[in-house]
Amino acid sequence: MNENMFPQDPADALDWRALGEPARKHEADPVTMFRDIAVVVAHLPGDTLAITCAGGLARRAGGHLHILQMVAMPVEAPDAWALVPDPALIERFAKIRADAARQAREMQHRMSAMCVQGDVLTLEALCSAPPSMAAAAVRRSDLAVIGRPATTSSDAAIAHAYFAGVLLESGRPVLVVPEGTSARMPPRRAVVGWADTPEASRAAHDALPLLETAEAVDIVVVNAPKDSKDAVEESVEGLATHLRHHGVRAEVTLCSSGRSPVSRALLEQAYRKQAQLIVAGGYGHGRMREWAIGGTTRELFHESSIPVLFAH
Known part of the structure; x- marks a missing residue:
């Protein structure tokens, strides 16, 4: 039989010297498990640091950052003229949406500056509770990140409401980043x-x-x-x-x-x-x-x- 009839690729040859040696562990970065990271932004002190922290993890993981911009829309109090739209409220809605669009562009530029792929999703909460809306959006991510203000108790209370809603309703882990922290992520x-x-x-x-x-x-x-x-x-x-x-x-x-x-x-x-x-x-x-x-x-x-x- 022709010895070249079944040629063997040298790469397929069995290395007898390797028998008995433990297989080499594939050294992959564990942080790559966080392929989709969502950061909840309610325009509170500490949001910027939360975005920076989440962006750093997303960049290291080679994943995507999803900024969830929460916008609580004002609700008109019911009265005898409730069926007639209030022009002042319509103008207020337009201004809120214009501000949200501008802030979304700024956050998109920030992601580009961090060399992170991702998107900004603006969620308008009108008849739904904002924390519940945030929790529903976070369910499609591996990790949620929320900033915690260190300024006023009212800001901290709002952030805590988002935190509790996302933690209890999303089924996802929540990383809380305190405003002003110097801790690095991933941690040593x-x-x-x-x-x-x-x-x-x-x-x-x-x-x-x-x-x-x-x-x-x-x-x-x-x-x-x-x-x-x-x-x-x-x-x-x-x-x-x-x-x-x-x-x-x-x-x-x-x-x-x-x-x-x-x-x-x-x-x-x-x-x-x-x-x-x-x-x-x-x-x-x-x-x-x-x-x-x-x-x-x-x-x-x-x-x-x-x-x-x-x-x-």
């Missing part, structure tokens, strides 16, 4: 607040693309119950092992908050570790309970000076 160091709950588990999983790139990750358990300490340790060690299987350099810290809130202890650990990101489950006790008596989610949103990634 991160803290994961852990409790054996579905919300904390989802947050740790959703944050994996950021945790895998970090130099060090600390899993922090605050106020572990003494009567179930063994179960808590088993749970947190299980999480640490899971993260290590993904290449995360994870360590465990157990601490007590004393008479302080859990959020304060978690923030102190983050500052002590020089973390640039906190990962936490959101609204594990329900939004209405936290609205009435406070809670870790609300306190982390308002008090953290570094970005926090929440999941519900």
Whole structure:
């Protein structure tokens, strides 16, 4: 038989020296998991930094940035002449839309300057709640980013309403970027607040693309119950092992908050570790309970000076 009848490509030849050696892991950037990033803009202080943070992640991931410009349209109070359009309101609508179009062009130019592909979507909320509209739009993204103002309580309350709506109604993780923060993204160091709950588990999983790139990750358990300490340790060690299987350099810290809130202890650990990101489950006790008596989610949103990634 002619030895050239079935020619073999040298590249297909089996390298016997490679037998027994572990396969080389494909070194891909984990951040590329965030192919579509949405940033919610309500024209509040902190929006610019949120866009910059989201744009940096989108550029590194080679993905797309979707800026959701929220516009709350004024609603006319009902009266005897409600069927007759108010000319003043029509003029006001026209001005609001003109301003939104101008701001959309400015944000599009900003994306181009950051070398990020993406678009600006203007959502007019007339008969629908703006946070619910934002949540519906975010569902088509991998990650939502929201800025948190540090100026007035009224601005922070508006931002918190968007945050709560998106977190509870979109099914997507939400990265909150405080106004004026100097933390970089992706982070070099991160803290994961852990409790054996579905919300904390989802947050740790959703944050994996950021945790895998970090130099060090600390899993922090605050106020572990003494009567179930063994179960808590088993749970947190299980999480640490899971993260290590993904290449995360994870360590465990157990601490007590004393008479302080859990959020304060978690923030102190983050500052002590020089973390640039906190990962936490959101609204594990329900939004209405936290609205009435406070809670870790609300306190982390308002008090953290570094970005926090929440999941519900």
